[in-house]
Amino acid sequence: MAGAEEIELSHSLSSSESGTNLQTADRIELRFKELTYKVSVGLGFNTGEKDVLKNLCGRFPPNQLIAIMGPSGAGKSSLLDVLSGYRTNGVSGQILANGHDRNINAFRRISCYIQQDDRLQPLLTVKEAMDSAADFKLGHRVSKEERHKIIENVIRLLGLEESLYTRSSQLSGGQKKRLSIALELINNPRVMFLDEPTTGLDSQSCTQCIKLLKMISKQGRTIICTIHQPSASLFQMFDQVYLLANGNCLYQGATGEMVNYLSAINLPCPKYHNPADYVIELASGEYGQDKINDMVRHSENGKSTQWQDKSYIMFPSTEHLNNNGIAKKSDKKVKTGCPTYFQPTLQDTSYSNQLGVLISRGVLKIKRDSTLTHLRIIVNILVALMLGLLFYDSGKHASGVRINYYLLFSILIHHVMTSMMLNVLTFPLEMSILIKEHFNRWYSLKAYYISVNLLDIPVAGFSCLLFTAIVYPLTGQPLEWDRFAMFNFTSLLVVFIAQSVGYMVGAVFNVVNGTFVGPVLVVPMMMFSGFGVTIKDIPTYLKWGSELSYLRYGLEGYTSAIYGLNRPELECDQLYCHYKSPKKFLELVSQPPDHFWSSSVTLIGILFLIKLIAYFFLSWRIKVMR
Template structure:
């Protein structure tokens, strides 16, 4: 009687958990109705007969991470093994630091450096490039284009991930099916930045469903979501698994109701496997190793507590031994009829075992690119789509476009007001020289710092989309370069017109063209430095490094110390400082071309003759084209270096 009263007094969550341990294995989610609905109404999500289910096996996977210079390495994964059957929703569980995300990265191919061991697909050694064409990886953070609407994000994904031979009508149909299934059809015109956490997660999944991958890896898909959104996302994954996909995701500590939705579970602790098999076999397994789950206790909570060592470190060893560090297949659902590797190879033809017909043996560490492109479309088509997306972002971006234009106008007005009418006054030549250096600083800092602050965000999206074969790095880099040109030209034009004419510089078309050319080149070079820094460093380190690098550039510009007075052992710095060429170009534009004597409104103007001033600052008046050539060469070199660093960063993260 007391027990019944105790049960009745519990809230709904407690009653849910109380059902878990003993009768837990008899509880199965009722998802047959969902499956029938999807088969009938959303055929795109169902694998066709030609598609091959992916049965993934991994053996002796070890991962070592470098601890830094002279500090050696640390082993994160310790020769673990496992089986990921097809058509299953599989959870990789474990406490923080257990190696869940690392294992997911290794299995997806996202991480290849420091990895040892072998991954098999349908009984054959995995060809990494071919595997990537049939799989998708969804990161823990939702790396979406925030300024694009749901419809626009999906349109870009469809244009890049589906071949150009796919008709537009077919693409629209696929997008509609996916968004309807994921409950996003009512948010077609909503920008991604305005979606809720659950909606963003579903959109992330929707983008990768466009090309119907056979295997999907998701890192912590429920992080940051409320219980309702968690259930929606996991139910969606279960639905996709029922349609023939292998769904593998990491999850930290699910509730009892969420845990029972999964088909299989793989439990990690300290880089070793504590359990792998069916969810409803976890309780019997714990009993078999004499660590029974207490009555009215959520098995998911209990196994995590064991993995954390809350009941003693000695409890972990029998769990690892019980599953043979992932080798044992004893606790999988018997209805799966799991075959060994040899039988699997026999069950699938050579062509089926490696999708797209390539079955070259290649282990998990392989970095070699096959002759066939990883992307579904040509680089020219990728560039076209990325340019379209880029121009939409530029039009809507409040920082990169709107604020940038406003800053250039306001700064131009302030500088013009401060140095008003200084350009034609022989008494104010030094003031005008200060103005030219101030203009140089403006072009350098605004473009470089803006890129440093914004590009790391773009970098995180690039890492996900490039790995999932949306586009090549070349297409992305060219699009980034082209998209920014109109905005840079517009900002430079507005600023130059305002400051040039307010400060009464020579009213000559040729001189203004020279002034504008130098301004534009300096802006592009500064942006290249921003790209190099933003590609390698995060925002915090980048904002420190950017100004730090700029200081020697200013020192060698010839402003504070003339080029003539520069110490011999530092002369080399004047040849690598793009600010030197920018300042010299400005001086040539304003005071070169044999400019006549300046008007003098005071009793004596020492620099009324431009040649005297040029001699004083140790600059010649015939160096303009040399400065243009030098800036162009520096621009090309820095752009190439930025691309190399970007490629290196992409590979270094793997």
């Protein structure tokens, strides 16, 4: 993006209805006092607390691009997490928006947080991602034409016109970053937090990215980002610097004043040295801890405003108070920085709108997902064919009853493992996107959870039906529609339960741990399924295990569908067939002849219970991760 073009774009935006330029009253000055953030560290008996941020003070005015700088581990990301409201546990001190205590929910409505890793939907194109973000954030409050105009403006502003039909996964690092910013710009946030927006970008993309942020800040926004070690030219583009070391503030003030500050405290920046490099060296302790202590003392840990640029619009804390020190009613909007219309939820659009957009976006993803959809269908076809050939006609003759029972158990394990492991492996990636989008208020967790469960039905249903349609006739099961339907219904219930277990594991564990925990959770289910040790042979003190095993009810559902419902005697192709009468076999596996419906009802109960548990794990995980 050329400079002239940028100016032209920002001009075109000023008259647009997207409202990307902020009114003075909408601008936010963020201040914090005595801000401390403690985390628990250590394991077992050796636990303790660590002060990540130590009594920090600071002032981030609107219309400015602010860099939080410091060496690795200084507390930059933590400060961003705390100021954005992403982290609230272990935080003490005061955070003020326009001089008033920051109401976390009101503040979240006017801010956004863009994390270091671009958590984008890999299968959606830039246009689709923008459309769905606009649908989530603007919904029906804004007409279709207006929405289109807003998207167009933001896309133009961020120079993404040429990548409109490129999938997010195929964008370059710089384009991904720009798309992340574009998605959040749609609802015109007044404060933007960005964690290391230049990491992984080449120098040209870095410059483009920072130029863009600068331009957005000049529309009245407060833009705060962490940055590692900027080049001298990049450094100059920031309006303000907040320098951290070991959780303390070493400097807060205008970028142009930093060299003067260093000279004033007898730490002059050597000639021809990039001031950004020099302060990082100082903050890393390369010149001694005493220099760090001096800087903390002189900056008063961020309290001193001596080096700040005084030209920006200030929001004195008393500006909106009447003589009694009470906020004036008419100033409600400025006071909280929150829209004046009543908003019962954190999200900008209704629950039904969120669900609708999640489902239409999900359908797009399903169509393109090579693992969750295409691979899943292929695996079901291949396994069904393999089992069909291996157990060919095993269900037809009385001599093959035992072998057929092994087949039923194999089918059960196939459904459990494939469905569960797919979610264990793919959900952690989805989790990181969910956390970002949920934190930035695109949708509620409930809407998300209902949508994923609804979206699971068609693919699971189709692959299950395909599997049954192949394996059932090949293995010589009774060709009766009701038995076929019952068999498939049991498979579906087992698949849904296994998927929910997968969500549960995927929500709590990362891919590596989940890959271990998932199968481990299946083992007790297998032990108590009645396969091998029949239910009547399980010791009384372990009976509870069989009551909980969804594999037991799945196996019972299968055997009832195949051998129950008064199935007539089986053909015997040998001199003697012990299980000629299906009832005899059902007795062996200690199962009443017509157990199908009671097994199905129990499976449905287990399904709802596991779905509920998975939801609680998911919401717990989201809270814990923050």
